[in-house]
Amino acid sequence: MHPAFSVIFLTTLIGAGQGLFLALFSGQLYSAVNLLPAQSSSFYVTGSIIALVLMVGGLAASFLHLGRPERAWRAASQWRTSWLSREVIILPAVMGLVFVYGVLHFSGWQPDWFGNGIPHQPALIVGAVTTLAVFALYIATGMIYASIKFLQEWASVLTVINYTLLGAASGFTLATALAAWQGSGLVGFYGVWAVILTVAGLISRAASLYRNARIKYKSTVQTAIGMRHNAVVQKSMGMMGGSYNTREYFHGASAAFFKSVKYIFLVLVFPVPLALLWAGLEEVSVVLLGAAFLVQYIGLLFERWFFFAQANHPQNLYYQTI
Amino acid sequence: MTQLALVIDLNVCVGCHACVTSCKQWNTSGAAGPLFDENPYDKDPTGTFFNRVQTYEVGTYPNTETIHFPKSCLHCEDAPCVPVCPTGASYKRENDGIVLVDYDKCIGCKYCSWACPYGARELDEKEQVMTKCTLCVDRIYDESLPEAERKPACVMACPTNARLFGDVHDPDSEVSVAIREQGGYPLMPEWGTKPANHYLPRRKTKMHIHEDELVRVDNPLKKEDIRHKTTKDVTLDDWLL
Numbered sequence: 001m002h003p004a005f006s007v008i009f010l011t012t013l014i015g016a017g018q019g020l021f022l023a024l025f026s027g028q029l030y031s032a033v034n035l036l037p038a039q040s041s042s043f044y045v046t047g048s049i050i051a052l053v054l055m056v057g058g059l060a061a062s063f064l065h066l067g068r069p070e071r072a073w074r075a076a077s078q079w080r081t082s083w084l085s086r087e088v089i090i091l092p093a094v095m096g097l098v099f100v101y102g103v104l105h106f107s108g109w110q111p112d113w114f115g116n117g118i119p120h121q122p123a124l125i126v127g128a129v130t131t132l133a134v135f136a137l138y139i140a141t142g143m144i145y146a147s148i149k150f151l152q153e154w155a156s157v158l159t160v161i162n163y164t165l166l167g168a169a170s171g172f173t174l175a176t177a178l179a180a181w182q183g184s185g186l187v188g189f190y191g192v193w194a195v196i197l198t199v200a201g202l203i204s205r206a207a208s209l210y211r212n213a214r215i216k217y218k219s220t221v222q223t224a225i226g227m228r229h230n231a232v233v234q235k236s237m238g239m240m241g242g243s244y245n246t247r248e249y250f251h252g253a254s255a256a257f258f259k260s261v262k263y264i265f266l267v268l269v270f271p272v273p274l275a276l277l278w279a280g281l282e283e284v285s286v287v288l289l290g291a292a293f294l295v296q297y298i299g300l301l302f303e304r305w306f307f308f309a310q311a312n313h314p315q316n317l318y319y320q321t322i
Numbered sequence: 323m324t325q326l327a328l329v330i331d332l333n334v335c336v337g338c339h340a341c342v343t344s345c346k347q348w349n350t351s352g353a354a355g356p357l358f359d360e361n362p363y364d365k366d367p368t369g370t371f372f373n374r375v376q377t378y379e380v381g382t383y384p385n386t387e388t389i390h391f392p393k394s395c396l397h398c399e400d401a402p403c404v405p406v407c408p409t410g411a412s413y414k415r416e417n418d419g420i421v422l423v424d425y426d427k428c429i430g431c432k433y434c435s436w437a438c439p440y441g442a443r444e445l446d447e448k449e450q451v452m453t454k455c456t457l458c459v460d461r462i463y464d465e466s467l468p469e470a471e472r473k474p475a476c477v478m479a480c481p482t483n484a485r486l487f488g489d490v491h492d493p494d495s496e497v498s499v500a501i502r503e504q505g506g507y508p509l510m511p512e513w514g515t516k517p518a519n520h521y522l523p524r525r526k527t528k529m530h531i532h533e534d535e536l537v538r539v540d541n542p543l544k545k546e547d548i549r550h551k552t553t554k555d556v557t558l559d560d561w562l563l
Binding site for chain 1: 367370377389409440510512
């Protein structure tokens with residue numbers, strides 16, 4: 001497939017934003033039961049703003065993908081059948097919930113509903129709902145690709161797992177840098193989870209690379225045109241120039257470039273951020289932890305490019321030669 | 323239930339592209355406005371077409387055959403492009419099974435084209451909406467046309483009658499009979515999309531020449547036998563032999 005930068009930015013930005021929210025809420029949840037030191041409201045407010053900015057950026061990028069963005073509101077109508085429609089509904093819902101979560105922390109409204117003295121109870125409830133919505137959004141985003149069964153590189157549960165783990169990993173890395181910057185006591189907690197999620201992401205992404213390297217394609221040129229003969233070669237695709245079909249379904253990069261992107265993202269998403277996290281956690285360095293997020297995010301851009309480029313659409317069987 | 327479809331006879335198609343150009347002509351002059359074309363007379367021409375003819379070579383030299391392969395939307399009975407559409411712009415008509423795009427609802431997200439394994443949908447780069455074969459829905463129901471002309475433009479244009487049009491759910495229709503009797507098949511059956519359009523396979527034509535067809539056994543004059551015994555009164559017929 002031809003990787004569209006709008007979709008690359010959409011999936012990586014909202015993935016990191018969702019992961020950052022998960023980090024914020026898990027920090028609050030742990031401190032509510034006194035497993036972690038309590039944080040000031042400003043930490044959650046700043047975190048919510050950053051998560052929102054990431055998701056707004058992703059949403060803006062998604063509009064660039066549309067031919068007719070002025071009609072984007074229509075995209076919410078087919079939630080019964082379309083995973084894209086479901087994503088279109090859940091993404092603004094998550095953004096709204098994160099906004100409410102930040103506002104609740106900002107307001108300082110602290111009713112003691114349960115009579116146990118836990119701070120920020122409304123934010124905890126909204127945060128729990130948001131967490132469910134965040135996971136629903138990871139699933140919706142992944143399923144947009146995993147549900148197309150004949151794009152065999154995508155049609156796997158690993159696609160959903162990768163979107164979730166890699167988004168969460170980049171979000172927790174960002175949360176580690178944020179905690180270091182804000183002088184929060186959660187640096188170690190986030191840092192350890194960032195490492196765990198990054199390693200888990202490496203395992204699942206490696207599994208999908210392994211799986212995709214061994215795919216046996218169901219469609220062949222024989223099934224595409226229905227000729228039962230071993231030697232079938234396309235001689236003409238019926239036109240002199242290109243078409244939508246020749247542009248949309250192939251990445252257009254050289255084999256060497258394509259292969260090098262794989263190694264670039266494998267280095268940038270996993271070992272380099274892990275090393276930076278390790279070094280940054282040693283002396284709680286904002287610069288090193290910030291660099292860990294930046295490198296991982298840039299790596300994820302390569303990862304997403306590769307994800308799209310790797311998918312081999314069966315329609316290419318009809319467009320093999322000019 | 324009706325399911326309109328095309329049946330394309332690969333044994334007869336000569337790859338003349340008459341269906342491609344007639345399709346472009348009819349659909350570019352329709353109510354929906356022209357289909358995009360860029361650099362039509364220049365380098366790298368490109369444009370939107372509903373129907374394209376591709377050419378394949380089957381076999382190895384010298385035993386090869388050339389297959390001209392026209393392909394448009396197959397109007398799948400279980401069309402994968404329909405459920406993925408987030409706006410409901412892509413739909414399959416209940417009454418005749420034609421898969422259509424509502425150009426006024428399409429947001430140009432391209433998801434339906436990704437979900438079509440046949441590459442039958444093309445984004446119109448100028449209108450930025452998804453386009454595809456409509457089976458000339460504006461022709462086949464046009465009662466101002468004579469009944470014989472209420473067929474898709476490609477079917478009307480085909481000089482070798484390689485394209486048949488009709489209801490594949492009606493067992494007595496021309497297309498159903500052709501599919502049944504000539505082994506019509508769908509494309510990429512492995513995905514369960516159940517395309518309505520079918521293709522009729524190439525047919526082997528064999529000729530057996532018997533000895534008695536080479537020798538004129540039924541010639542009462544047996545001119546072959548008198549070939550060497552020509553006399554002075556040679557006729558023209560004798561001379562030819």
